[in-house]
Amino acid sequence: MTNSELMKEDLKHIFHPCSQMKDYETIPLIPIKSGKGAYIKDFDGNEYLDCISSWWVNLFGHSNDYINKKIKEQVEELEHVIFAGFTHKPAVDLAKRLIALTPEPLQKIFFADNGSSAIEIALKMAFQYFKNKGDTRTQFISLQSSYHGETMGALAVSDTGLYKDIYNDILIQTIKAKSPALVSEDEAIEDMKKLLEENKGNISSVVIEPLIQCAAGMLMYDASYIKRLRKLCDEYGVFLIADEIAVGFGRTGTMFACEQAGISPDFLCLSKGITGGYMPLSVVLFTDDIYNAFYCDYNEGKSFLDSHSYTGNTLACAVANAVLDIFENENIIEKNKEKIEFIKEKTKKFETLENVVEVRQRGMVCAIELNAYENRRINLEIFQEALKEGIYVRPLGNILYFMPPYCFTFEQLEKMIEVTYKIVSTKL
């Protein structure tokens, strides 16, 4: 079977995500046969370095031997069981470990399956917390250029026009505050304060992507904003929801991005890397105070009844535990520091290029903002040129970025940077 045969079969039926399907008339869809470590390999035998961790999910490489071993063991024991009224060891272990890894105020955990659902759970819980206390607060604040997912609640608190605008008529309206990635930190904080003041008593929560607004184009801001936002939320008595779905599990250099601000959110949403890129799983961590607002006699009707069928999926929890094993056993966060420095050093030279606006980095995420070219989709040009050299990148518009799995060697990091540098400096 060849690439073109499988592509033809695929395009008869499959509508791919985040795609204008007509683009596949000119840009071949690539059927991947296998993956190992940093590489994915197609049906024609070409290998590509997966420089964006297969959409920000992979951490320790494809078909990881240790994770595979754990999956094989788990399916022999228990693949899944209903999580209402029942539990299982992989979930209990995972809960305990995540709570030990995250800020101390986060003592409780709710399981779901995908990232959007985690956001919806946090939003619903924040709303219901106040509702349970007789206080109806219908509004949420999020940041301009934020992205929190695809379901209609998650979209409502998003501000990435590309994904959202067309649906505005079927979304609830929420409040957007200026983003510290787009204006100065002082201005962003002032704006947030103004909005909290204007809507006093009607806001249940503020939701942010800490440090990096990924989908908007890897827009970055400083931890000091989060610290100041935490204070504001306390002052106004509203919850702070940290959406670390993309940035959690070491992407920003620390295990979780919030650590860099030295604060705890009230809700922490995790997904993507949680299973090392193997399968869907998401969790929401929160405080005892929040938990207690739902804890009462059944007849009081204050339960939080959210329930996805695969909530707490046993297999996914076992995989997540394997991922945490690797973090511990291989001292990943510490080891990444050298790679982070390496990326920083090696990407400096992009700054000298005329068509480069900025090189920015937070931990293992590095973005190179290029000039926007009118009537040219340079993201596709870069994608295609890089593929020829065995490098897979997927720029967001004019933002070329790297988010490699942590298994990348220094040689692989260097190749990723050199190949794309050559393209940006000579082909655009």
Add this chain to the structure above:
Amino acid sequence: MTNSELMKEDLKHIFHPCSQMKDYETIPLIPIKSGKGAYIKDFDGNEYLDCISSWWVNLFGHSNDYINKKIKEQVEELEHVIFAGFTHKPAVDLAKRLIALTPEPLQKIFFADNGSSAIEIALKMAFQYFKNKGDTRTQFISLQSSYHGETMGALAVSDTGLYKDIYNDILIQTIKAKSPALVSEDEAIEDMKKLLEENKGNISSVVIEPLIQCAAGMLMYDASYIKRLRKLCDEYGVFLIADEIAVGFGRTGTMFACEQAGISPDFLCLSKGITGGYMPLSVVLFTDDIYNAFYCDYNEGKSFLDSHSYTGNTLACAVANAVLDIFENENIIEKNKEKIEFIKEKTKKFETLENVVEVRQRGMVCAIELNAYENRRINLEIFQEALKEGIYVRPLGNILYFMPPYCFTFEQLEKMIEVTYKIVSTKL
């Protein structure tokens, strides 16, 4: 490790789905150590027949040897790859097979991960179809007592107060039509016609759970309603979305419930059983006409950009293919017929009991509606009594129901029915 030890560890941190956590003070949470076939086994060595397929997901038993084999093979090859710009054989095979199994007009497929997301995709696509043609239709119609999921779009078209009412202030408002499970078919059709007429030009789609409104208490209605609804939707030019997340994959006796009406929906949402109860995966199937409304030059801005990270997850697709293999190789739909008849015969005697309102059945789903008892949570009583006899059921309020995996033997079906009969006839 014992049940009580693990339960204690669990309750320190985990907020379970669809649970008032305080209930676990009196009703023990059960830690499951392993599962095999029809049974799940706890840490104290007790075994339970899983009579509700672990929340309607399991089809061929726990830790199924064939599915396990396929998972082990797949992780060695490729666990997951980004599904934008790339594809893989398990997804292409699954797409082809699902399209062959579903009504002919459904020729295209979009992958997601959980059921709620599939519903949101269908709603968003239906809305955007018209929007892409310059027609803004902001309304959706669903049925009274419907349940379509937990995210805010899926909740908005749901009508199960228990899960929804508390969130009304943060949901968009949608239109509810009378349910054929609650009023006569004629009355339901008349009401739907009236609503379609009143909101002419403003409705993009009607969404239903074909044949069984599961979460509302296994409320059932006839295929003839679906046939008439299909006609109405055509007459008014609105899409029909069939939510077969719970009822698909043989639950109602046919592979898909819509078959019994001899019609095709415009959108078909599938999840739960699609992976035989192993892990999250969902898909939305739709027509070429719908696909074509999004197919154009990128700059026209009509793409459908929805994108969950684990969309088209390779491992889950491989599992779904294994599930379809079992359906084919073991001739499951045909073989289930005898089990369906067996359940029908054996549950007849419930009808003679004074506290039984009705016994109803569609295929492998059988519900026994009991009298409601004021100030008694008989669902919990039945659950606990049955557990003592090694039977796991989870009545919805006063609705005792069975939705066993297809691997149940006749002896196991009989035990399930006999044990619960004894409880209903002597303990309530």
